[in-house]
Amino acid sequence: MSPIEQVTNVFDTILVLDFGSQYSHLITRRLREFNVYAEMLPCTQKISELGWKPKGVILSGGPYSVYAEDAPHVDHDVFKLDVPILGICYGMQELAWINGKQVARGEKREYGPAELNVVDTTTPLFKGVDHSTVWMSHGDKLHGLPTGFKVIATSNNSPFCGIAHESEAIYGIQFHPEVTHSTQGKTLLKNFAVDICKASQNWTMENFIDTEIKRIRELVGPTAEVIGAVSGGVDSTVAAKLMTEAIGDRFHAILVDNGVLRLNEAATVKKTLGDGLGINLTVVDASEEFLTKLKGITDPEKKRKIIGNTFIHVFEREAAKIQPKGGEEIEFLLQGTLYPDVIESISFKGPSQTIKTHHNVGGLLEDMKLKLIEPLRELFKDEVRHLGELLGIPHDLVWRHPFPGPGIAIRVLGEVTKEQVEIARKADYIYIEEIKKAGLYNKISQAFACLLPVKSVGVMGDQRTYEQVIALRAIETTDFMTADWFPFEHDFLKRVAARIVNEVDGVARVTYDITSKPPATVEWE
Numbered sequence: 001m002s003p004i005e006q007v008t009n010v011f012d013t014i015l016v017l018d019f020g021s022q023y024s025h026l027i028t029r030r031l032r033e034f035n036v037y038a039e040m041l042p043c044t045q046k047i048s049e050l051g052w053k054p055k056g057v058i059l060s061g062g063p064y065s066v067y068a069e070d071a072p073h074v075d076h077d078v079f080k081l082d083v084p085i086l087g088i089c090y091g092m093q094e095l096a097w098i099n100g101k102q103v104a105r106g107e108k109r110e111y112g113p114a115e116l117n118v119v120d121t122t123t124p125l126f127k128g129v130d131h132s133t134v135w136m137s138h139g140d141k142l143h144g145l146p147t148g149f150k151v152i153a154t155s156n157n158s159p160f161c162g163i164a165h166e167s168e169a170i171y172g173i174q175f176h177p178e179v180t181h182s183t184q185g186k187t188l189l190k191n192f193a194v195d196i197c198k199a200s201q202n203w204t205m206e207n208f209i210d211t212e213i214k215r216i217r218e219l220v221g222p223t224a225e226v227i228g229a230v231s232g233g234v235d236s237t238v239a240a241k242l243m244t245e246a247i248g249d250r251f252h253a254i255l256v257d258n259g260v261l262r263l264n265e266a267a268t269v270k271k272t273l274g275d276g277l278g279i280n281l282t283v284v285d286a287s288e289e290f291l292t293k294l295k296g297i298t299d300p301e302k303k304r305k306i307i308g309n310t311f312i313h314v315f316e317r318e319a320a321k322i323q324p325k326g327g328e329e330i331e332f333l334l335q336g337t338l339y340p341d342v343i344e345s346i347s348f349k350g351p352s353q354t355i356k357t358h359h360n361v362g363g364l365l366e367d368m369k370l371k372l373i374e375p376l377r378e379l380f381k382d383e384v385r386h387l388g389e390l391l392g393i394p395h396d397l398v399w400r401h402p403f404p405g406p407g408i409a410i411r412v413l414g415e416v417t418k419e420q421v422e423i424a425r426k427a428d429y430i431y432i433e434e435i436k437k438a439g440l441y442n443k444i445s446q447a448f449a450c451l452l453p454v455k456s457v458g459v460m461g462d463q464r465t466y467e468q469v470i471a472l473r474a475i476e477t478t479d480f481m482t483a484d485w486f487p488f489e490h491d492f493l494k495r496v497a498a499r500i501v502n503e504v505d506g507v508a509r510v511t512y513d514i515t516s517k518p519p520a521t522v523e524w525e
């Protein structure tokens with residue numbers, strides 16, 4: 001059974017077919033917020049190959065025009081499922097195209113807010129939604145009613161703002177209920193999923209834990225053992241804790257100390273995960289090996305590749321040392337893959353340009369013939385955090401800022417040496433300590449210090465100094481795809497700068513990075 005089927009077996013599921021809108025994943029997000037499980041698949045999904053039956057189907061928006069030659073279209077078998085269907089923007093245009101082709105370019109494009117005017121107040125879709133602000137983003141529009149449909153709502157610019165089939169539960173709306181700018185959008189989606197599709201609202205993290213533990217136990221069986229790379233970050237910790245709940249000591253977690261972790265990190269993780277959470281954790285000190293391989297390397301991509309490859313070697317070496325009690329070989333590898341990674345890889349649009357190679361232990365052990373276990377592959381980050389809290393993982397760990405696999409190596413610009421790492425580490429520690437003291441840690445999505453490979457002149461105690469520069473970074477973001485810098489108070493920056501220059505040998509100057517992403521990225525390398 002596929003991972004999707006295992007979940008849809010237990011939870012009523014709404015199928016979201018993605019036509020490539022930048023908002024598609026938000027539809028899934030919103031439904032899960034009111035505890036209805038939703039799965040997104042590409043619009044090209046063949047219904048006969050689905051393998052499970054959804055309670056309803058949502059057709060998303062998309063950048064294409066339905067009348068264009070290369071436009072994507074839904075498999076018409078979707079109507080044979082005999083479940084309610086909701087088309088959003090392109091999705092509605094697709095319904096209209098299938099039922100009479102009344103779609104063309106509008107005279108005016110329509111982006112932004114509009115007021116919804118419900119014409120048919122008996123339709124369950126609009127319960128509690130009339131006269132609310134809805135968000136529009138389209139250039140095409142319906143020029144007539146599709147065969148068999150009636151108008152259920154209008155807006156100033158869209159006479160066919162909402163349509164419904166005369167006799168079947170098929171609906172179309174021109175606006176985007178999934179974006180927060182549509183003030184009652186979530187109510188509308190709930191009307192569809194709960195009232196119209198009759199999906200039960202049982203998608204809770206409590207239920208997920210039970211289901212997942214059961215699933216892991218069945219998958220692994222009574223004796224097999226599992227290994228996993230654990231960083232002390234949120235995702236791998238939550239995944240490791242879940243594994244431990246399911247199979248106890250048959251799960252072997254490995255933390256690789258690559259010499260570019262944060263200050264005291266390996267010891268702290270050993271204490272919190274090993275002693276605190278009862279996770280069977282081995283810390284491998286490979287710092288010399290990493291630092292030796294990084295010697296003389298200044299190119300960011302080369303650093304990332306070296307670290308990625310060395311991770312693999314160390315991990316494989318350690319895995320080979322484990323002797324399962326039953327005598328057989330390790331069969332499974334745990335990975336902390338999240339739903340956004342899965343969505344990314346199922347998108348029917350081509351891959352986007354590589355800006356930087358994100359180190360990931362993910363996908364590394366193909367030739368090891370290990371089977372993957374990915375307990376978080378259906379979850380968004382905030383669901384993972386909620387799950388972490390329920391599993392008793394300390395609050396501070398659950399709400400930790402993400403930390404990249406290549407660690408401080410990509411925060412020491414230029415060559416990475418032990419001394420340089422030490423400087424960056426100390427500065428970072430002071431910076432984060434001050435952020436926590438000021439009560440700002442949870443307002444910031446990620447913060448860290450970078451060590452720049454330039455020297456600058458200063459004066460300390462009447463002496464001329466000629467030392468390096470620390471750049472501080474702090475950003476706010478929801479998905480790390482775009483980000484803005486955090487507006488600290490002057491006094492805060494002043495305090496941090498003074499402490500770093502006073503307490504960290506080798507630093508004479510501190511700057512604050514005020515670039516958003518884009519055009520910059522979060523990390524400096």
Ligand SMILES: Nc1ncnc2c1ncn2[C@@H]1O[C@H](COP(=O)(O)OP(=O)(O)OP(=O)(O)O)[C@@H](O)[C@H]1O
Pocket residue numbers: 228229230231232233234235236237254255256257258335336359360361362400401402403404405
């Ligand atoms: N030092 C390390 N030792 C062992 N595994 C690691 C290490 N650093 C990263 N990994 C592996 O790489 C994966 C990807 O790292 P990533 O930073 O994306 O996730 P995370 O560390 O679990 O969570 P977070 O996003 O909160 O940092 C981790 O889940 C873990 O399996």
Ligand SMILES: O=c1[nH]c(=O)c2[nH+]cn([C@@H]3O[C@H](COP(=O)(O)O)[C@@H](O)[C@H]3O)c2[nH]1
Pocket residue numbers: 304356357358359360402403404405406446480517520521522523524525
């Ligand atoms: O596990 C990781 N391995 C990596 O190689 C890596 N590079 C960047 N990041 C993190 O990704 C987010 C976006 O960072 P960028 O804007 O720099 O690409 C930020 O949260 C970065 O910290 C990484 N995480």
Ligand SMILES: NC(=O)CC[C@H](N)C(=O)O
Pocket residue numbers: 021060061062063064065088089090091137138139140141
């Ligand atoms: N947001 C959308 O789904 C847009 C649909 C279509 N591309 C249009 O411009 O009307």
Ligand SMILES: [Mg+2]
Pocket residue numbers: 231233234402403404405
């Ligand atoms: Mg991490």
